[in-house]
Amino acid sequence: MTIPAERLGQIAHRFAELEARLASGTLEGAEFVAASRDYSELEPVARAAETVQTMRAELAELESLNDGDPEMKALAEEEITRLRSELPSAERALSIAMLPRDSADARPAMLEIRAGTGGDEAALFAADLYRMYERYAAEQGWRVEPVSMNASDIGGFKEIVANIAGNGVFAKLKFESGVHRVQRVPVTESGGRIHTSAATVAVLPEPDEVDVQLDPNDIKTDIYRASGAGGQHVNTTDSAVRLTHLPTGLVVIQQDQRSQHKNKDKAMQVLRTRLYDLKRAEAHGAEAEARKAMVGSGDRSERIRTYNFPQGRVTDHRIGLTLHKLDEVLAGPGLGELIDALTTEDEAKRLAALGE
Numbered sequence: 001m002t003i004p005a006e007r008l009g010q011i012a013h014r015f016a017e018l019e020a021r022l023a024s025g026t027l028e029g030a031e032f033v034a035a036s037r038d039y040s041e042l043e044p045v046a047r048a049a050e051t052v053q054t055m056r057a058e059l060a061e062l063e064s065l066n067d068g069d070p071e072m073k074a075l076a077e078e079e080i081t082r083l084r085s086e087l088p089s090a091e092r093a094l095s096i097a098m099l100p101r102d103s104a105d106a107r108p109a110m111l112e113i114r115a116g117t118g119g120d121e122a123a124l125f126a127a128d129l130y131r132m133y134e135r136y137a138a139e140q141g142w143r144v145e146p147v148s149m150n151a152s153d154i155g156g157f158k159e160i161v162a163n164i165a166g167n168g169v170f171a172k173l174k175f176e177s178g179v180h181r182v183q184r185v186p187v188t189e190s191g192g193r194i195h196t197s198a199a200t201v202a203v204l205p206e207p208d209e210v211d212v213q214l215d216p217n218d219i220k221t222d223i224y225r226a227s228g229a230g231g232q233h234v235n236t237t238d239s240a241v242r243l244t245h246l247p248t249g250l251v252v253i254q255q256d257q258r259s260q261h262k263n264k265d266k267a268m269q270v271l272r273t274r275l276y277d278l279k280r281a282e283a284h285g286a287e288a289e290a291r292k293a294m295v296g297s298g299d300r301s302e303r304i305r306t307y308n309f310p311q312g313r314v315t316d317h318r319i320g321l322t323l324h325k326l327d328e329v330l331a332g333p334g335l336g337e338l339i340d341a342l343t344t345e346d347e348a349k350r351l352a353a354l355g356e
Contacts, residue, residue, distance in 0.1 A: 003094055005056070008049045015039075015046035041101070048094040055090055059083045096347050104205035104280065105171035110147070110273045111203055114159045116179065118197025121186040123156030125307075126199040128330060129180060130160050133173075135332035142166030147266050148256045154187075161270065163206065170205040175318075175342040177203050178304030185309070194310060198303075206269075207276035214272065220244040223260060243267045250274055305338075314338070319345050 018039045021027060027035055062076050062083070113129050115122035137144045142164050149160040164173070181198045189195060222242040240255035241263040252274070254267035306315045307326060314329045315322040321341050328334030 002091060003049070003052065003098070005053075008053050011042070011046055011049040012053070015042050018042060045094070045097045048090070048097045052087070052090050052094050055083055055087050059087065092351075095351055099347060099350050102171070102174070105174075106168055107170045107205040107207075108163060108165040109170045109173055109203050109205055110161065110270065111144075111164055111173070112159070112161045112201070113157065114200045115152070115157065116198035116200050118182075118195065120152060120154055120156065121182075121184075121189075121195055122197040122199055123152035123158050124154065124187070125156070125180075125182045125197050126158070126160065127156045128182075129199055129201060130157060130162070132330050132332065132335060133164070133176075135330075136335045137164055137166070137169075139332050139336070140166060140169075140172065142169055146256075147270060148254055163269075170203065172339055172343075173203045174205075175339065175346070176201050176304075178302045181303055181306045183306065183308045183310070204273050204277045205280070206273050212272045212276050212279065214268070214275075218246050219271075220246060221264070239263055241267050243271050245271060245275065248275065248278065250278075316342065318342070 018035060021035055022032075022039060059080065062080050065073075065076050111130075111133060113126045113133075115126045118125070134144050143166060145163045145165070147161040147163055150158040152158050179198050179200055181196060183194055183196050185192055186195050186197075220243070222244075223238050224240050224242070225238055239258055239260045240253070241260060243252045243254075243264075244250070250271060252267045252271045254263040254270070257263045257266065304316065304318055306317070307329070308315070309326065311324075312326045313322055313324045314326055314334070316338055319341060321338065323329060323334060323337065325334045329338065
């Protein structure tokens with residue numbers, strides 16, 4: 001898609017204006033924060049636009065040359081050929097940079113993994129997925145903090161919830177929501193037969209407090225004794241917290257901490273995140289339908305990926321991509337390859353939609 005020269009000029013003017021405002025030293029507080037956010041969002045667009053402008057100007061200048069020197073003419077033609085071959089890529093990069101961004105892309109996220117069909121094997125697979133995301137997060141320089149977990153008897157997770165904080169967490173992980181399937185011989189299987197199990201992954205952007213206003217009258221709070229794994233304090237103090245959001249019926253249970261107050265704080269954090277996800281789903285319903293395209297809806301009922309251990313391969317069903325590097329995916333780097341492919345496919349679909 002070719003961006004008109006007038007639009008490139010507008011981008012450059014707006015970026016220069018923001019630079020001047022930030023350099024003036026007159027902005028304070030919320031005004032400074034807003035201008036800084038606008039600057040950081042516009043900067044990649046402005047840099048891409050500057051590259052396209054420079055290449056177009058060089059190409060126009062070379063094409064207008066009327067030099068009689070054969071050697072200079074040959075050099076000019078060589079440079080013209082190079083610019084003509086590279087300009088489409090630069091214009092595509094600009095078009096991608098100009099695509100509307102999900103307002104939640106830069107936010108931290110809440111990762112929820114739950115064992116599905118498959119009993120103990122599904123719980124072990126849920127733990128494998130959690131470690132995969134931990135390793136990928138470490139590569140990205142993100143911080144992972146478990147919020148709650150329900151461990152199985154043999155070292156897996158029936159459920160685990162964690163916060164992931166860092167730059168662009170939701171943008172990278174948002175396509176991970178869905179049903180992940182594993183095919184392997186379970187450690188609990190003596191006959192050596194391949195079993196299929198599943199785990200559900202949900203990635204939710206974390207809201208700011210201003211995004212979700214919670215009315216205390218809308219929340220029913222129950223305090224009770226914790227149960228299950230958790231140490232000596234279990235069943236000795238009323239520290240577990242269950243929050244019920246009456247308007248939506250959402251229920252959050254938190255019992256990992258010894259302190260009732262800490263459990264309530266974490267439960268409120270989870271509740272706020274889930275309410276924000278509901279709010280986003282309602283606001284972007286039509287857009288979400290349009291963006292199902294190849295990367296899918298992200299619906300937790302949708303099978304998105306299969307991890308086949310006997311064949312050492314991982315297949316993402318939404319884009320038909322198979323990588324024969326299961327170990328690398330579970331270790332982190334291979335997961336990055338899948339995420340990049342999903343992001344590229346999403347960008348291609350949105351670019352095509354703009355051109356329709």
